[in-house]
């Protein structure tokens with residue numbers, strides 16, 4: 001069955017598990033890419049040309065998606081950790097709903113701050 | 121009501137529909153018996169107690185595991201899709217192989233390990249508070265629903281799975297038991313408690329609502345003590 005069996009979820013909790021894996025893998029992939037990118041910026045000119053492309057309005061959609069992945073992964077990760085401490089299993093629906101709300105708020109606020117910081 | 125059943129016969133799998141007349145109070149299991157008795161005697165399914173006690177009759181209903189005998193047909197509209205449980209090998213139609221599941225259960229020594237003196241037996245006393253600590257986990261009927269939805273068990277067959285770990289916790293939390301160390305050693309191995317990734321699907325589908333995911337986490341904590 002392999003990787004596809006991660007997605008045979010029956011409940012929102014199984015879906016959260018699948019997303020936790022995917023966002024974790026995306027974050028790991030991004031981190032590697034990010035480090036490669038940064039280490040490649042060896043001169044001032046190169047730094048300025050490349051960052052003028054990536055730090056821009058066209059790229060903000062990717063930045064926003066990255067924030068979503070990061071915020072979801074972090075908040076859902078904390079939700080999992082709470083339950084792994086043996087706490088709140090009976091309240092898991094409420095905990096999941098609260099986590100989802102926090103993740104969405106975090107995503108909106110993070111994207112807004114980024115958008116503002118970028119200026120024109 | 122239309123019963124759409126996933127059938128497995130001679131290595132072939134196909135969907136087959138049956139029309140079942142539904143009466144008030146009828147369960148899914150009644151419907152399956154109706155088909156076997158009136159339409160197709162070759163339909164294979166497992167059931168025994170018909171009252172949610174034996175755990176034989178779990179099947180996948182519209183994608184979700186349920187006990188056929190405890191599932192009222194009035195819950196559904198015109199059509200109902202029935203398949204065997206996932207993560208189990210299908211023997212025929214809705215009947216799955218449970219040998220492996222029971223072997224996993226056996227592996228965690230699901231019985232009281234006590235230094236009983238059989239020559240001079242004494243009563244093993246327990247307070248109601250001590251009973252409360254594990255009582256809910258005694259309600260498991262080994263229906264296999266939890267294992268059938270566990271993503272860890274889907275990707276790693278040797279993974280012990282929720283039901284076996286529930287049993288391990290049930291006996292470890294029993295004040296009369298003296299086998300904790302043995303069991304903790306077994307469940308801390310690579311196929312045990314650390315294979316759980318808290319997808320919590322088991323707790324969602326357990327027909328006895330015993331929260332297997334919680335038992336696994338409590339057991340995990342014990343292995344770290």
Ligand code: HEM
Pocket residue numbers: 020021023024025027028029031073074075076077078080081316317318
């Ligand atoms: C706020 C910080 C973070 C928290 C609280 C967190 C928490 C978690 C948790 C609880 C899991 C689930 C483990 C499991 O399935 O048993 C997980 C999985 C994962 N995390 Fe994170 N994480 C964080 C940051 C990161 C970062 C920055 C990366 C990438 C560089 C990452 C990569 C992964 C990967 C690849 C998985 C999948 C592993 C699996 O499903 O077992 N995480 N994380």
Ligand code: SF4
Pocket residue numbers: 259260261262263264265266267282283286325326327328329330332
């Ligand atoms: S823990 Fe629940 S779902 Fe799993 S075998 Fe026991 S009764 Fe069935």
Ligand code: FES
Pocket residue numbers: 166167168169170171172173174175176177178187188189190
């Ligand atoms: S027939 Fe025994 S649990 Fe359903």
